[in-house]
Amino acid sequence: MGEKVLMKGNEAIAEAAIAAGCRHFFGYPITPQTEVAAYMSKRMPKIGGVYLQGESEVASINMVLGAAASGVRAMTSTSSPGISLMSEGISYIAGSDVPCLIVNVQRGGPGLGGIQPSQSDYNQATKASGHGDFHMIVFAPSTVQETVDLISDAFDLGDKYRVPTMVLSDGMLGQMMEPVVLPEPKDPNNDCKEWAACGHKDKRKHNVINSLNTDPPTLERLNFERFERYAKIIENEQRAEEYLCDDADIIIVAFGASSRVSRSAIDKARKEGIKVGMVRPITLWPFPEKFIKKYADSAKRFLTVEMNMGQMVNDVKLAIECKKPVSFYGRTGGMIPTTKEVYEQIVKLNGGEQ
Numbered sequence: 001m002g003e004k005v006l007m008k009g010n011e012a013i014a015e016a017a018i019a020a021g022c023r024h025f026f027g028y029p030i031t032p033q034t035e036v037a038a039y040m041s042k043r044m045p046k047i048g049g050v051y052l053q054g055e056s057e058v059a060s061i062n063m064v065l066g067a068a069a070s071g072v073r074a075m076t077s078t079s080s081p082g083i084s085l086m087s088e089g090i091s092y093i094a095g096s097d098v099p100c101l102i103v104n105v106q107r108g109g110p111g112l113g114g115i116q117p118s119q120s121d122y123n124q125a126t127k128a129s130g131h132g133d134f135h136m137i138v139f140a141p142s143t144v145q146e147t148v149d150l151i152s153d154a155f156d157l158g159d160k161y162r163v164p165t166m167v168l169s170d171g172m173l174g175q176m177m178e179p180v181v182l183p184e185p186k187d188p189n190n191d192c193k194e195w196a197a198c199g200h201k202d203k204r205k206h207n208v209i210n211s212l213n214t215d216p217p218t219l220e221r222l223n224f225e226r227f228e229r230y231a232k233i234i235e236n237e238q239r240a241e242e243y244l245c246d247d248a249d250i251i252i253v254a255f256g257a258s259s260r261v262s263r264s265a266i267d268k269a270r271k272e273g274i275k276v277g278m279v280r281p282i283t284l285w286p287f288p289e290k291f292i293k294k295y296a297d298s299a300k301r302f303l304t305v306e307m308n309m310g311q312m313v314n315d316v317k318l319a320i321e322c323k324k325p326v327s328f329y330g331r332t333g334g335m336i337p338t339t340k341e342v343y344e345q346i347v348k349l350n351g352g353e354q
Helices: 009-019 034-047 057-068 080-095 122-127 144-161 171-175 216-236 256-271 289-293 313-319 339-350
Strands: 004-008 024-027 050-053 074-078 100-106 137-139 164-170 177-181 240-243 250-253 276-281 283-285 301-306 326-330
Touching: 004 009, 009 034, 009 074, 009 100, 009 144, 009 164, 009 171, 009 177, 024 034, 024 057, 034 050, 050 057, 057 074, 057 080, 057 100, 074 080, 080 100, 080 122, 080 164, 100 144, 100 171, 122 164, 122 283, 137 144, 144 164, 144 177, 144 216, 164 171, 164 256, 171 256, 240 289, 250 256, 250 339, 256 276, 256 301, 256 339, 276 289, 289 313, 301 313, 301 339, 313 326, 326 339
Parallel strands: 024 050, 024 074, 074 100, 100 164, 137 164, 250 276, 250 301, 301 326
Antiparallel strands: 004 177, 137 283, 240 276
16 A cells, blocks of 8 residues: 555546556546546656547547547546536447446536536436436545545446446545545556457457447347346445444435535434434445345434435435335535534434434
8 A cells, every 4th residue: 555645636536547547538627627637638648648638528528439449448527517518428338338437526506507516416427327228337435535446446347347437526525635545556458358449450350339220129139238237237336335324213325525424413413312324325326225225124214415406315215115204405506514404404303402
């Protein structure tokens, strides 16, 4: 393990991607993720990599598709409105069965909204990242260190299952500075993958990377095959952290920055004798229903804490098969819940003032 260094979240994302063997970055500046692209613009030329600022997010995601189709590790980063512009390209990438990394440092919305932190792209990331039947693996880090760790995992799982992956950060995690230990650099694997369009030299079949298929039975078969892979991801790749859940009457479900606030509120409530714990989703897709479902009988109620208008609530209800009430507390528009606010919600659900 290396020494700890103090890094801004966005710059740590870039350095972690380089350590994971990424040498191809395509993006476009948008607050609050611009530091990722700016950092890459300085680092990539020095290590023999490629940095290219597209004329738009639309261009950038299609450049990612082109590079990733050759089998190299490629990525982009943007913030909420940029993901909307990339949605067609993300669908093309999924339909081409090509792995890549997409980082979303979320900001407030809808529309241009504001540049402050938000978690209002949850539904977009997990359910509607583009047209058609497909999924991405979506990670939700809660610290800068976890962001660094999950970047490598995102690349590795993308390669394993041949799917696009997303790290869903936010303006708070992207802009804050925390000490991190960077991983040991991986040697970029530029060997020609058996599925990639990287030249066949008459030694194997000619690969064509394409998401267009006008024959309905063939397209249906490809979708069925893709969802067989998704089923394996759901079975094997669910991740969550459980915090003080074993005896909890109230289970908070919170991810990312909201979980940091919730943890502090839980610690305060525990000192007052309130039995409250937290399940923190680390993968948003696949949603960690296994981790949440096991408390459906022992807990009395659930509370989601989010920086949006309650986009995760229904996923929690489905995970516990609606056996217990699921409440919601959230702030939106770039506002961050406070420890005091979440603590007050815990006290309310517990039955009154302490």
